[in-house]
Amino acid sequence: MQRGAENRTVAATQCNKESSRSHSVFTCVVTVAxxxxxxxxxxxxxxxxxxxxxxxxxxxxxxx
Numbered sequence: 814m815q816r817g818a819e820n821r822t823v824a825a826t827q828c829n830k831e832s833s834r835s836h837s838v839f840t841c842v843v844t845v846a847x848x849x850x851x852x853x854x855x856x857x858x859x860x861x862x863x864x865x866x867x868x869x870x871x872x873x874x875x876x877x
Contacts, residue, residue, distance in 0.1 A: 814839075837865040 841861045849855050 837863075839863045 839862070843859045843861075844856060846854050846856045
């Protein structure tokens with residue numbers, strides 16, 4: 814996360830002085846292994862992916 818923050822690029826737009834110009838993707842993977850009581854290990858996996866697309870929004874200007 815620190816390396817991504819260091820590589821992040823910002824630039825001014827008409828609506829935002831410090832608009833992010835970088836996309837961000839963060840993936841969290843959780844693995845749980847449990848013994849089911851019969852000597853067999855059961856494993857469950859979950860994945861959560863968060864995506865922030867830079868500059869993807871279209872806003873109507875309030876300063877007309």
